Amino acid sequence: MCLAVPGKVLERQDMLATIEVGGVTRKVSLMLLPEAQVGDFVLIHAGFAVQRIDEEEAEKTLALFKELEEYAANE
Amino acid sequence: MLQMNNEEIRKAADFFTQEIAKLAGNRSVRLMEVCGTHTVAIFKAGIRQLLPENVELVSGPGCPVCVTPNNYLDTAIAYSRKSDVMIATFGDMLKVPGSSSTLAAEKAQGADIRIVYSSLEGLELAKRYPNKKVIFLAVGFETTAPTAAAAVLMAEVEKITNFYLLSSHKLVPPALRALLSSGDSKVDGFLLPGHVSAMIGLAPYEFLSKEYNTPAVVAGFEPLDILQSVYMLLRQLDCGVAKVENQYRRIVPKEGNPAACEVLSTVYQAADAQWRGIGHLKKSGLAMQEKYQKFDALLNIPVAVEETKEAKGCQCGNVLRGLVLPAACPLFGKTCKPEHPIGSCMVSIEGTCAAWYKYGAGRWQV
Ligand code: SF4
Numbered sequence: 001m002c003l004a005v006p007g008k009v010l011e012r013q014d015m016l017a018t019i020e021v022g023g024v025t026r027k028v029s030l031m032l033l034p035e036a037q038v039g040d041f042v043l044i045h046a047g048f049a050v051q052r053i054d055e056e057e058a059e060k061t062l063a064l065f066k067e068l069e070e071y072a073a074n075e
Numbered sequence: 076m077l078q079m080n081n082e083e084i085r086k087a088a089d090f091f092t093q094e095i096a097k098l099a100g101n102r103s104v105r106l107m108e109v110c111g112t113h114t115v116a117i118f119k120a121g122i123r124q125l126l127p128e129n130v131e132l133v134s135g136p137g138c139p140v141c142v143t144p145n146n147y148l149d150t151a152i153a154y155s156r157k158s159d160v161m162i163a164t165f166g167d168m169l170k171v172p173g174s175s176s177t178l179a180a181e182k183a184q185g186a187d188i189r190i191v192y193s194s195l196e197g198l199e200l201a202k203r204y205p206n207k208k209v210i211f212l213a214v215g216f217e218t219t220a221p222t223a224a225a226a227v228l229m230a231e232v233e234k235i236t237n238f239y240l241l242s243s244h245k246l247v248p249p250a251l252r253a254l255l256s257s258g259d260s261k262v263d264g265f266l267l268p269g270h271v272s273a274m275i276g277l278a279p280y281e282f283l284s285k286e287y288n289t290p291a292v293v294a295g296f297e298p299l300d301i302l303q304s305v306y307m308l309l310r311q312l313d314c315g316v317a318k319v320e321n322q323y324r325r326i327v328p329k330e331g332n333p334a335a336c337e338v339l340s341t342v343y344q345a346a347d348a349q350w351r352g353i354g355h356l357k358k359s360g361l362a363m364q365e366k367y368q369k370f371d372a373l374l375n376i377p378v379a380v381e382e383t384k385e386a387k388g389c390q391c392g393n394v395l396r397g398l399v400l401p402a403a404c405p406l407f408g409k410t411c412k413p414e415h416p417i418g419s420c421m422v423s424i425e426g427t428c429a430a431w432y433k434y435g436a437g438r439w440q441v
Contacts, residue, residue, distance in 0.1 A: 003112055004218070004270050004273075029193075029195060029225065031225045031228075031229075031334075031338065032221050032222070032225060032332060032334055032335040032338060033332070033334060033335075034334055035334075043270070043273065043326055045218055045219070045222065045270060046165075046192065046193045046194065046215075046219055046222045047192060047193025047194070047195050047196065047222065048193070048221075048222045048225065050218065050221075050222075050270070050273060050274065050332060050335060051273040051274075051326055051327070051328075051332055053325055053326055054324065054325050054326070054328075055325075057324045057325035058325040060324075060325075061295075061300075061324075061325055062078070062079065065079060065083070065084075065087040065299055065303075066079070066083065066087070068087050068090045068091070069083055069086035069087045069090060071090060
């Protein structure tokens, strides 16, 4: 029930957004995330966008994992 | 979101498992994953098997269906039997056993019960069926509660008068406090729920480290996120520090989601609440603010509810507090299976018993 999925904001009209999730588009409410912009990646839960996905932080996580993997390889 | 190939993932996972084993040394460590989505991810990825035996992961009270008390189900079932009522609910509530029936059984006998994916769909039903009282079963934690609150605000704006909530929302931090203050769970650290934290931020967990000296890490849901979070917890334990760290920064800002918190506090206020198997916890749930009480089903639609009975032998309460593993329940895998759940922990895919049954098969039958 608490499952949330990421999607991309394609269009917004007032408090309603069209969001692409895994190739399918859905209408999602922006009432809980009024600052969402077209092009943003957002987390969607129960019909609402609930948080922006920080792409920079996502990149950092990925970079960290890759760094650790090198560390493990050299040990 | 995180795109790595299998080889890269395996190597990073190797790094974390090795470091975890080094940091743990010989000491026994008990970590609790609070959230049901974590429980499923941990089982799916086989993370328990990757950890050394002395690092134990136990599931906490973070599956919303599991902590919803029998009495709530009995009330929803009683409402569903009224001819002027339509129930709108998330699908996972259907099979949860009440004292003597389930919503699924009532639906099979003709009760008007509709499955929705969002509170707003409940609101749409209310518009489409003006002659029905549409009751949305509002359960879940701080991730879901703002979505129910948002539907109430929309109903208010659109002057919809046949939409109600039967509310049993729960708050995560008071449950953690109850676990720690009872002392019997003996948890050395918490993997905090990522999506709840995306809403409330980090501040509400500060008491874990400040008052209980217990480390906590807000964790993401990919296998590597979980391994990294376990590693971060062990690092804290190894250094003898306790703080709230954030592994899931790509989704969880320190301050959470202010708009969601505002919607929530506009409609709701903290109130005492009953948790299945855990009992009555102070300020651990939500009650509607006076202005919105016209949307509260219980306050506006009278109903006679049968006396609540607990399923004999079910250990859900102990499972939810991390005191026993599902296999210790005499009913597990015998009379209690996902097709015929006796307790709530076997119903939802996020339930601990269901996860053990589905992913632990062959291992729990020692
Ligand atoms: S196995 Fe079934 S009866 Fe036993 S604790 Fe789990 S849900 Fe309850």
